[in-house]
Amino acid sequence: MVQGLSLSTLTTSGNGGFYGSTSSWRRHFNLVKKTHIGIDRQCLWHQFVQCLHFKGNPNILRQRNLRVEAGWLFKGGGDQSLDASSERSESANEDVLIFFFQLDLATRVQCALNMEQYEIAQQLRNKLAEVEAEISRQKEVKRGSSSKSEAQDKAISIIRLRADLQSAIESENYALAAGLRDQISKLEAESLAASAKALALENAKYAFRLGQKVKHKIFGYQAVICGMDPVCCETSSWMEVAQVEKLPRGSNQPFYQVLVDVHADPNLLVAYVPEDNLLVPDQPDKGRFDHPYLSFLFYGADAAGDFIPIKQLREKYNKPRHEIPNDPQDEEPQ
Structure with a gap:
């Protein structure tokens, strides 16, 4: 289903009542507009909006006089009281939208190649390379590569300062030597802290996996894991x-991007939740769960009621495919 995703429809109201805002990162990458490159819309999944309709009763939002909007994620502000909206995250939702956009660009590149529009394919491939480079940079920051680089930079500075210290001692400039010694001690402590942080981020252990259904301990809503960070990557x-x-x-614990069931909170959509606030239901939850992003992040539900992440999502977080353990009761008697 993902192969035909067209992210431009995320900003289409259509009949699904869903709105998104991609202007911030569209401007950042100076995108080539679809109408300017001559790619036939038929090669894309122009029926994307239909998949935003909620399964079951299509009038659920109309009956509740509600409209699901993602626009709040780009407007700032927010209620200072501690409720479900306090964990609403602009960056988490934008991370999901950029992932959609990456899939869309890859689809459009292949479509242009199939139509032998090689110049257009090259333009799109260049844009895709920019997006992938930015995603890789963000991934390195979250995984602690920046801390590792910081530790390496400080180690190089320490080597230089030690050479200066030796020169100061040889020239009997003891005041300068004392100052250099203090700088070295400070850098050694900072380098050790940066190395420890990088190691902790690289070896982060997650209690939950992609596609797993979870429940919020405080607010009680049902959600599905669609992303994860080793520590909180939000602003202060x-x-x-x-x-x-x-x-x-x-903040030094895994934080998860979760899709919130629209029946529980139609205005939340994507939340950024600490591991401390999540739990797994006692029994497998095979009940109804609706969210406009499900069709593009997951293949469907497995036998336990959890969702199966698409290959690209697993690759994004370097996670293996989850296999459901065999139930002895389901095995045929010998």
Whole structure:
């Protein structure tokens, strides 16, 4: 289903009542507009909006006089009280939208090649390379590569300072030597801290997996894991609103991007939730779960009621395919 995704429809109201905003990163990458490159819309999944209709009763939002909008994610502000909206995350939702956009560009490149529009395919491939480079940069930051680089830079600075220290001692400039010694001690402590942080991020352990259904301990809504970070990667202002400092493990724990069931909260869509606030239902949850992003992040539900992430999503987080253990009761008698 993902192969035909066209992200431009995310900003289409259509009949699905869903709105998205991609202007911030569209401007950043200076995209080539579809109408300017001559690619036939028929080669894309122009029926994308139909998949945003909620399964079951199509009038559910109309009956509740509600309209699901993603626009709030790009408007700032927010309620300072601690409720479900306090974990709403602009960056988490934008991360999902950029992932959609990456899939869309890859589809359009292949479509242009199939139609022998090689110049257009090259333009799209260049844009795709920009998007992938930005995604890789963000991934390195989240996985602690920046901390590792910081530790390496400090180690190089320490080597240089030690050479200067030796020269100062040989020239009997002891005041300068004392100052250099203090700088070296400070850098050694900072380098050790950066190395420890990088190691902790690389070896982060996650209690939940992609596609797993979870429940919020405080707010009680059902959700599905669609992304994860080894530590909180949000801004200090967001952490203040979400009262992250009051959590048992604070910000130094895995945080998850979760899709919130629209029946529980049609205005939340994507939340950024600490591991401390999530739990797995006691029994497999095979009940109804609706969200406009499901069809593009997951193939469908497995036998346990969880969702099966698409290959590209697993590759994004370097996660293996989850295999459901065999149930002895399901095995045929010998």
